[in-house]
Structure formats: structure tokens, C-alpha cells
Amino acid sequence: MNLIDKQLKEEIVKAFKALFDFELNTADFDLQPTRKEFEGTHTLVVFPYLRHTKKGPEQSGEAIGEYLVGNAAIVSAFNVVKGFLNLSIAETAWIDIAKTISMADTFGNFEATGEKVMVEFSSPNTNKPLHLGHLRNNFLGDSVAKILAARGHEVMKVNLVNDRGIHICKSMLAYEKFGQGETPETTGIKGDKLIGNYYVRFDQEYKKEIEGLIHQGSDPEEAKKKAPLMLEAQEMLKKWEQGDEATVALWKKMNGWVFDGFDISYQTMGISFDKIYYESDTYLLGKDIIQEGLENGVFFKKEDNSVWVDLTADKLDEKLVLRGDGTSVYMTQDIGTCDLKHKDFAFNKSVYVVGNEQDYHFKVLFTIMEKLGRGYADGLFHLSYGMVDLPSGKMKSREGTVVDADDLMQEMFDTAQKQTEELGKIEGLTENEAEELFRTLGLGALKYFLLKVDPKKRMLFNPQESIEFQGNTGPFIQYTHARISAILRRADSLEIDQDFDATKVGSLHPRALDLIHKLTEYPKVIDNAAKDYSPALVAQYVYELAKTYNGFYQEVPIFNEDETDVVKFRIAISASVAKVIRSAMGLLGIGVPERM
Numbered sequence: 001m002n003l004i005d006k007q008l009k010e011e012i013v014k015a016f017k018a019l020f021d022f023e024l025n026t027a028d029f030d031l032q033p034t035r036k037e038f039e040g041t042h043t044l045v046v047f048p049y050l051r052h053t054k055k056g057p058e059q060s061g062e063a064i065g066e067y068l069v070g071n072a073a074i075v076s077a078f079n080v081v082k083g084f085l086n087l088s089i090a091e092t093a094w095i096d097i098a099k100t101i102s103m104a105d106t107f108g109n110f111e112a113t114g115e116k117v118m119v120e121f122s123s124p125n126t127n128k129p130l131h132l133g134h135l136r137n138n139f140l141g142d143s144v145a146k147i148l149a150a151r152g153h154e155v156m157k158v159n160l161v162n163d164r165g166i167h168i169c170k171s172m173l174a175y176e177k178f179g180q181g182e183t184p185e186t187t188g189i190k191g192d193k194l195i196g197n198y199y200v201r202f203d204q205e206y207k208k209e210i211e212g213l214i215h216q217g218s219d220p221e222e223a224k225k226k227a228p229l230m231l232e233a234q235e236m237l238k239k240w241e242q243g244d245e246a247t248v249a250l251w252k253k254m255n256g257w258v259f260d261g262f263d264i265s266y267q268t269m270g271i272s273f274d275k276i277y278y279e280s281d282t283y284l285l286g287k288d289i290i291q292e293g294l295e296n297g298v299f300f301k302k303e304d305n306s307v308w309v310d311l312t313a314d315k316l317d318e319k320l321v322l323r324g325d326g327t328s329v330y331m332t333q334d335i336g337t338c339d340l341k342h343k344d345f346a347f348n349k350s351v352y353v354v355g356n357e358q359d360y361h362f363k364v365l366f367t368i369m370e371k372l373g374r375g376y377a378d379g380l381f382h383l384s385y386g387m388v389d390l391p392s393g394k395m396k397s398r399e400g401t402v403v404d405a406d407d408l409m410q411e412m413f414d415t416a417q418k419q420t421e422e423l424g425k426i427e428g429l430t431e432n433e434a435e436e437l438f439r440t441l442g443l444g445a446l447k448y449f450l451l452k453v454d455p456k457k458r459m460l461f462n463p464q465e466s467i468e469f470q471g472n473t474g475p476f477i478q479y480t481h482a483r484i485s486a487i488l489r490r491a492d493s494l495e496i497d498q499d500f501d502a503t504k505v506g507s508l509h510p511r512a513l514d515l516i517h518k519l520t521e522y523p524k525v526i527d528n529a530a531k532d533y534s535p536a537l538v539a540q541y542v543y544e545l546a547k548t549y550n551g552f553y554q555e556v557p558i559f560n561e562d563e564t565d566v567v568k569f570r571i572a573i574s575a576s577v578a579k580v581i582r583s584a585m586g587l588l589g590i591g592v593p594e595r596m
Contacts, residue, residue: 004097117154499568526538
């Protein structure tokens, strides 16, 4: 709740007590933004309280409005439209709020809640480099973690790396057959990209074998199973699971190259993790829990000895949790990893940032954990997000048609450089400062474009549109921050501070009023974004704040004013806007430049 709302609600509580002898609680009601066509900023809907006021809706609104204007300094005027009481806030109250915000070091941040939240994201496979889809996942997970931390929760960011399985063996086998001992050092190719090339090579050679078998008269499905490369990959997986020395050594060497490559990509993205789990360590987990579930009647065995859970009563289906030969399925290890993560970090909530193609899987997992009596089960949450498309269409890793994350980020840096130089926005910057600016703008454009869309929606990423300096883009917001930074540098050079006397500010320009009102909304935005796990709410807010500031800047000359305290006030609210832009963009993982 922002400061104005808090004060106003407290005054409304007093009004109900004085007028109707009714004890209203501030937690029991909300104020709505007043509709644009009416005077005021805050609206109280009186319909729910008519049984306490014992008056009609208009008479109730009139009575409360008159009381507030007469007794609450914060309210300057009111109007009633049917059962809606529209309240205008006194200018003095807005000025006092502006003063409070300008003096606050961490405006928008909440006190510690004592709640622990784990956010799991990224989860790459070690058979290919990160691509555009991974970027949305990483930016989303990192931003959600930052928002939850700002809301006062203790947050742990984790990454479960998929470093084992048949797909990993495919790239290992292709390297063994066709690699001729090449390394990232000998080729100059980043480790994850080098291994990704062999994953593509496996698919190419495998398809040739399938075509050959079909040509010899095999059924297409049979050909897929009997192709020699696939049989060799399956044999390699068995060897790995048996701990064969040569196979494990090759696996460790190739995975090491991939991890080195991932580290570079994560560094470029500005992403880090508190803990990394590896599927090679967790894939055998869960078997003991399956036994526990059998004993408790949660699971049942079929004739072939396989273990299942019947979720038909939960509008799901029967799900295999252990094969007849005693080997795990994905669900087995996910059940075990759930317990492991809770043991490592006794979370109240665990957020899985995973694409919406896994919606059903997580419904099943969460239902199973609930049936197993895990107390933390109701805190499990799947942050499901839509895929990212490009104007050129869908992407497929094994066919080598993905948009590589590193290449895309570099393209964004290059585009930012071109745009910035064309606009002449790098005058006075050293070469290193200019380089840093291009990276800040390019990465900011990319992150903002991917985060401004509601996570649940499938989206189309347009690199050119994302880097524009106008419209709902990262660079537009970054430019607004740089503009304010220039104003603050000028104020410093003129030795004008921000310590204004609130009583000398006088009448507020409507643009200044809009700006203060917009600033007061920031804590509520963080609260809502944390509840909804939605960085899009922060992105939309910071864009509107930047837009509101630009309207203020166009119509209100900052320094062209005789009254010193008015100049100080304008500088102070400019500084507050810069502070909130910096904070909000920081929650999106985006840096803001001081100069552009």
C-alpha cells in the first residue's frame, strides 16, 4: 500500500466511526483509481457498507465526502457518482509525499517477510548452446527472483542442469566418430557451440541411416529404432550408467567444455545462481519415495512390476513412476529432487520456470507430492511461459535452426552501437564508456522486450523494434534516466540541492501531480508483480513512469523559476523518478546509463 492510500484509508476509517459508529478496518476495503472522466484520484465504492450507513448510496457518499473535507487535511474535494465517492487529494499532501519519497533510500522495498522462496530456472541441456527460448527463461527466472527479494522474501536461485541421458550420448557419439580429437582451443569455437555442432551432426547422420534402411524395405518406425547410430547411442548410455571409465571420461571432458561456454553466456546475460544441481547426481533419487508411496497406498504395481499412480479422480490420468525393470522415469527423479531441494533450503514456495509444454507434467508432480503428504506441496508453483517466435518462424535444435543466444546478444550490441552512433548520443564518451553503453543498451533492449509481455503469452521477438529509442522499449526508459542524470549533474554544477521547503512550493502543475501520483504506485506494483510472478507488471509501470516524466519535462521548465524551493522541488522529484527507474529496471535485470 502506498503512503497516500494508507493515510486516506485511515481517515475513511475515522469517518465511518464518527458518522455511523461502525468499526471499519483498513485491511477490509480497497480504494480504486478514479475514472478519467471524473475529478479525483481515489474512489471509494460505498455499496458494500449501506447496511451500516443506513442511507442510500448517494447520501452515504455525500456524508463521508463532507466529513473528510472538513476533518482530513489530505482530502481537498469530493464528488459522488451514484455509489462511487471520488476523492481529490490536497496538493500539500502530494508535496509532503514527494518529500518523503525523495528522502527514502530504498523506496519500494519491503521489510523481511521471513518467507523462503526457491526459483529454479535456466535448466539447459549439455548437448547444445543456449538459444532464444533460454533467454526468455533466464531473464524471467532472474527477474522474478529479484522481485520476490524486493518484496521481502529470502530467495534462492537454482539451476538444474540436464547433463545426462540419450541426447547427451548422441553428441558424445558423434564427437567420438567424427571429432578427430578437436577441442574448443584447437577450433576457436566456444565449448557449448562445438558440442552443439555434434548434436546436429548426429541427427544428420542418423537421418541418412534411416533413409538407407527404408530404402532396403524397413518400416519407417522400425528404421528409427534399428538405425546403427541410435543403437550405439543407447549402448553408450548403458555404459555411462554402469560407470565405464572411458565413457565417463569422455562425458566429463565434453561437459566441461559446455559448462565453460555456458559460464560465458551467463556472464554476458548478467545471470548468476546460488546453487546448481546436476541431473547426473539426481537421476537416481526418488526410488525410496516410490517405495514409501507403495507402502502408503499412493502408488500401485502392475503385472509387469511397473509402479503407477492413479490420478483419474484428480482429472488427470494414470502415470508411470517406476519402470518394471526398476529404472527411473523423469517423474521419479523429479519427486526425489523435490525432497532434496526442500532439505537444502526449507522453502515456503518453490517456483519452477519452465515452458508451457510441461504444464501437464507439473500438475501431475504437484498432485503426487500432495498425496505423499509433503507439507511443502501447496507451495510448489509452475511459472509457465509461452514460446518465443521470430519473424522467420520456429526453431529446432537438432536441425541447427535455433537462434543462438550469444549471437543474438552480439547482434543486439551491434545494433545498439549503430543506432546510438547515428543519433549522435556518444559525444564525450571514451571508447570503453561507449562500448559499455552499447552493451547496456543492447542487453536492456533484449531483456525489456522479452519481459514486458505477460509470461503466459506466446510472443514474437523483433530485434529491430526492441532497440528503438521511442515507444515501449528498454532504450526509451534508459534514455529517460540519462536525461534526468544530466539534469542532476547541472543542478550539482549550480550547487542546487534537493532539500526543498514543502510550504514554499505553491501550486502544483498537473504534470507534477501526475508524476508524484505515479511514483506512489511503485510499492504496490512490486507487491502485485511478486504475487503474480510477473515482471511484465514492473516493465509496464516503469514505461508509464518514464512517459509521465517526459510529459512533465516538456511542459515544466526545471530551472526556469524564480522561487528556489520550486526549483529544488522539481530537481527532487526528477531525482526520485531516476531512483525508481533505476530500481524497477534493476528488478528486470537491466542497467541504466548516466549518459547517452
